[in-house]
Amino acid sequence: MPDQINAYLDSDYEAGFVTDVEADTLPPGLNEDVIRFISSKKSEPEWLLEWRLKAWRDWLKMDEPRWAHVQHEPIDFNSISYYSSPKSLEDRPKSLDEVDPELLRTYEKLGIPLHEQATLAGVAVDVVFDSVSVATTFKDKLLEAGVLFCPISEAVHLYPELIQKYLGSVVPRRDNFYAALNSAVFSDGSFVYIPKGVRCPMELSTYFRINEANTGQFERTLIIADEDSHVSYLEGCTAPMRDENQLHAAVVELVALKGAQIKYSTVQNWYPGDKNGMGGIYNFVTKRGVCHERAKISWTQVETGSAITWKYPSVILRGDHSVGEFYSVALTNNFQQADTGTKMIHMGKNTRSTIISKGISAGKSQNAYRGLVRMNPRAEGARNYTQCDSLLIGDRCGAHTFPYIESKNASAVVEHEATTSKVSEDQLFLCQQRGIDPEKAVSMIVNGFCKEVFKELPMEFAVEAGKLLEVSLEGAVG
Amino acid sequence: MLSIVDLHVRVEGKDILNGLSLEVQAGEVHAIMGPNGSGKSTLGYVLSGREGYEVVSGSATFEGHNLFELDAETRARAGLFLAFQYPVEIPGVSNMEFLKASVDAVREHQGLPPYDAVTFMKLARQQSASVSLPPEFLKRGVNEGFSGGEKKRNEILQMMLLEPKLAILDETDSGLDIDALQVVAEGVNARRSDENAFILVTHYQRLLDYIVPDFVHVLANGRIVKSGGKELALELEEKGYAWLEPEVA
Numbered sequence: 001m002p003d004q005i006n007a008y009l010d011s012d013y014e015a016g017f018v019t020d021v022e023a024d025t026l027p028p029g030l031n032e033d034v035i036r037f038i039s040s041k042k043s044e045p046e047w048l049l050e051w052r053l054k055a056w057r058d059w060l061k062m063d064e065p066r067w068a069h070v071q072h073e074p075i076d077f078n079s080i081s082y083y084s085s086p087k088s089l090e091d092r093p094k095s096l097d098e099v100d101p102e103l104l105r106t107y108e109k110l111g112i113p114l115h116e117q118a119t120l121a122g123v124a125v126d127v128v129f130d131s132v133s134v135a136t137t138f139k140d141k142l143l144e145a146g147v148l149f150c151p152i153s154e155a156v157h158l159y160p161e162l163i164q165k166y167l168g169s170v171v172p173r174r175d176n177f178y179a180a181l182n183s184a185v186f187s188d189g190s191f192v193y194i195p196k197g198v199r200c201p202m203e204l205s206t207y208f209r210i211n212e213a214n215t216g217q218f219e220r221t222l223i224i225a226d227e228d229s230h231v232s233y234l235e236g237c238t239a240p241m242r243d244e245n246q247l248h249a250a251v252v253e254l255v256a257l258k259g260a261q262i263k264y265s266t267v268q269n270w271y272p273g274d275k276n277g278m279g280g281i282y283n284f285v286t287k288r289g290v291c292h293e294r295a296k297i298s299w300t301q302v303e304t305g306s307a308i309t310w311k312y313p314s315v316i317l318r319g320d321h322s323v324g325e326f327y328s329v330a331l332t333n334n335f336q337q338a339d340t341g342t343k344m345i346h347m348g349k350n351t352r353s354t355i356i357s358k359g360i361s362a363g364k365s366q367n368a369y370r371g372l373v374r375m376n377p378r379a380e381g382a383r384n385y386t387q388c389d390s391l392l393i394g395d396r397c398g399a400h401t402f403p404y405i406e407s408k409n410a411s412a413v414v415e416h417e418a419t420t421s422k423v424s425e426d427q428l429f430l431c432q433q434r435g436i437d438p439e440k441a442v443s444m445i446v447n448g449f450c451k452e453v454f455k456e457l458p459m460e461f462a463v464e465a466g467k468l469l470e471v472s473l474e475g476a477v478g
Numbered sequence: 479m480l481s482i483v484d485l486h487v488r489v490e491g492k493d494i495l496n497g498l499s500l501e502v503q504a505g506e507v508h509a510i511m512g513p514n515g516s517g518k519s520t521l522g523y524v525l526s527g528r529e530g531y532e533v534v535s536g537s538a539t540f541e542g543h544n545l546f547e548l549d550a551e552t553r554a555r556a557g558l559f560l561a562f563q564y565p566v567e568i569p570g571v572s573n574m575e576f577l578k579a580s581v582d583a584v585r586e587h588q589g590l591p592p593y594d595a596v597t598f599m600k601l602a603r604q605q606s607a608s609v610s611l612p613p614e615f616l617k618r619g620v621n622e623g624f625s626g627g628e629k630k631r632n633e634i635l636q637m638m639l640l641e642p643k644l645a646i647l648d649e650t651d652s653g654l655d656i657d658a659l660q661v662v663a664e665g666v667n668a669r670r671s672d673e674n675a676f677i678l679v680t681h682y683q684r685l686l687d688y689i690v691p692d693f694v695h696v697l698a699n700g701r702i703v704k705s706g707g708k709e710l711a712l713e714l715e716e717k718g719y720a721w722l723e724p725e726v727a
C-alpha cells in the first residue's frame with residue numbers, strides 16, 4: 001500500500017526512555033542458588049522454596065513451545081538476570097508522597113499521573129516497578145470492605161493459607177514451559193481476595209513497567225473472588241526503549257467461586273522493538289481463570305506492545321451455568337508478532353462463552369488469533385459465540401486465524417464468524433479530502449473497528465486505553 | 479478562484495489529462511460534461527490531491543496557492559471540496575464522529591476552536607434534515623449500508639457543514655430519483671453566492687434545470703474541447719457528443 005501510509009508507520013515509541021533508579025540486581029544466570037536467593041530475599045517459608053525448586057526441576061525437563069505463529073532467535077535463559085529491586089525497598093514508602101519522585105516522573109512522562117488517578121478516579125494502585133511493588137494505596141479502605149489487595153510477596157506472609165490453597169491451583173507449576181519458569185523464579189505481583197458477597201468498592205489497578213536492562217519479568221498474580229463477590233481488576237504496562245530483547249513470562253490465576261464475578265482488563269504496551277525489528281519485549285503469558293457454579297470471568301485486553309506476544313487468557317467453565325468472556329484488541333506494527341487468543345473449556349452444563357477478537361496488523365507485522373473452544377461430554381446445553389475480525393493496514397503484514405473447536409457434546413452449540421478487511425486508500429482519501437489528517441483518520445478507523453471491545457473496558461481504563469492505542473497508532477498506523 | 483493552465487496528468491503511466499485549462503471565478507457555476515472515460519473524475523482527484531495522479535506539466539492555482547504544493551488535507555481545509563462519484567464506506571466510524579472531526583479540522587485551519595459536542599450535534603441534525611437524511615444516519619457508520627441516494631445526500635450534508643469555497647460535484651446526480659436530485663440542487667443553490675463556486679460534473683441536463691450553470695464545458699480526451707453557456711448543455715442533450723467528433727478525435 002501507499003508510501004503515504006508507510007511514512008506514518010515510522011514514528012518513534014513515546015515511552016522510550018530509561019529511568020535511573022539504583023537497583024540491586026542479581027547477575028545473569030539460572031540455577032538452584034538463584035532460586036534460593038530469590039526465596040530468601042523475600043524471607044519465604046520453606047514450602048514455597050520447595051514449590052519453586054520443584055517447578056525449576058520440571059522446567060529443566062521441558063521444551064519451549066514451538067507451535068505459535070512467531071519466530072525469534074533462541075532465548076538464552078542464562079543471559080537473563082532473575083532478580084532486581086529498587087534500592088529504596090528497605091524503607092518502603094507508606095504513601096505516594098514517599099515514592100521515589102524519579103519513579104513518579106516516569107509515570108507522568110507516560111501520561112499516568114498516579115496520584116491524580118488514585119484520588120480522582122478512586123483507583124487503588126499497586127505499582128510494580130521492576131520486580132517489586134513500591135507503592136500501594138487505598139489499602140485501608142479496601143481492608144474496611146474486607147478486600148485483601150497487596151503484593152503477592154506480602155500475601156505469602158499475611159495470608160499463607162490462601163496462598164497455599166490457591167497458588168498453582170489454576171495454572172499448575174508445570175502447565176507449560178513459561179509457567180514452570182515463572183513458578184520457579186516469580187518476582188512479585190498482585191494478590192487479591194474478595195470475601196463472600198462483597199462487591200469490591202473500587203477498581204483495582206496495577207501498572208507494570210520493566211526498567212532494568214536484562215531483567216526478566218516474572219509477575220505472578222492471584223485473584224480469588226469468594227462466593228457471590230464481585231471485582232474488577234485493571235492491569236496496564238509500558239516499558240522504556242531497549243536494544244536487547246527482554247523476556248516477560250507472567251502468570252495470572254483467577255478463581256471465581258460460586259456466583260462470583262471477575263472482570264480482568266489489560267492494556268499492554270511493552271516496548272515493541274524499533275522499526276527495524278530490533279529489541280522489544282518477548283511477552284509469554286499464561287492467564288487462566290476457573291469459574292465455579294454461576295460464576296463469570298471476563299477478560300478484556302488491549303495489546304499494542306511487545307516484539308512477541310504469546311498469550312491466551314482462558315476460562316475453565318467448571319461450574320454449571322458459568323460464563324466466560326474474552327474481548328481482545330491486538331495491534332501489531334513494524335516487525336511485531338502476536339499469537340494471541342483464548343481457550344474456553346466448557347465442563348459444566350449450560351455454560352456460555354463469548355469471544356470477540358479484533359486483530360489489527362500494520363507494517364510487516366504478523367498477527368494471529370488462536371482460539372480453542374472445547375465442549376466436554378458433560379457440557380450439556382453449552383454455547384459459544386466467537387467473532388474474529390482482522391484489519392490490515394498496508395500490504396506487507398499478515399493476519400491469521402486458527403480456531404480450534406472440539407465438541408464432545410451433541411447438545412452444545414458453537415458459532416464462529418470471521419472477517420478480514422483492509423484500511424483502504426479510498427477510505428483514507430475520503431478522510432483527507434474532508435480535512436482529516438491521515439494519522440487521525442487511521443486512528444478513527446481503528447477505533448471504530450475496536451468499538452465492541454473498548455466498550456467492555458471500565459470507564460477508568462477506557463481513557464488510558466485510548467491513549468495507549470493512540471500512542472501506538474502514531475507510530476503504528478498513522 | 480481556480481485557475482488551471484495546460485494541465486497534463488498521467489495515471490499508471492497513461493496520459494489522461496492532455497492540456498486542460500479552466501478558469502473559475504468566485505460566484506460561478508461551471509458544468510463539465512463529456513463521454514465516459516474522458517477524464518472528468520481524474521480532474522476532481524488531481525485537484526483534490528489524491529495519490530497516484532502524476533502531474534506531468536501545467537499548473538493549478540486555488541485562491542493564490544499552487545495546489546500541487548499542498549497535501550490533500552490542506553487543500554480541503556483551504557476550502558476545496560470534492561463530492562465523490564462513488565462514496566466509500568467507513569464501517570465502525572460513526573457519521574457524527576466523522577463529520578465533527580472533519581468540521582473541526584477545517585475550523586482549526588481557520589483559527590477557530592472546535593465545536594462543543596452539543597452545539598455540533600444540533601447543527602448536524604439541522605443540516606441532515608435539510609438534505610432529508612433522518613437523524614439515525616448520523617449514528618450509523620460513514621455510508622455504511624447507505625443506499626446510493628443516501629450516500630449522495632450524505633456528500634451534500636458534508637458540503638453544507640464544511641462550507642467550502644469551491645465544491646466539485648462528481649456525478650452527484652447520477653442514479654438519483656427526482657426528489658433526491660432536488661435535495662442536491664437545493665443544497666447547491668443554498669450555498670451559491672458571490673464568494674463560492676461550483677464545478678458540476680454531470681451527464682444530464684435535468685440537474686442543470688435545477689442548478690442553472692454560468693458555463694458549460696465539454697471534456698473529451700483529457701482536454702476541454704468546447705465551452706459555452708447553459709444552452710450548450712441543451713444542445714449536447716439533443717445531439718450527444720458525436721457532432722464534436724473532430725475535436726473529440
Ligand SMILES: Nc1ncnc2c1ncn2[C@@H]1O[C@H](COP(=O)(O)OP(=O)(O)O)[C@@H](O)[C@H]1O
Pocket residue numbers: 489490492494513514515516517518519520521530
Ligand atoms: N487508477 C487508474 N488506473 C488506470 N487507469 C485509470 C485510473 N483512474 C482512471 N483511469 C483511466 O483514466 C481514464 C479517465 O477516467 P475518469 O477520469 O474516471 O473518466 P470519467 O470520470 O470522465 O468517466 C479512463 O480511461 C480510466 O480507465
Ligand SMILES: [Mg+2]
Pocket residue numbers: 518519520563648649
Ligand atoms: Mg467519473
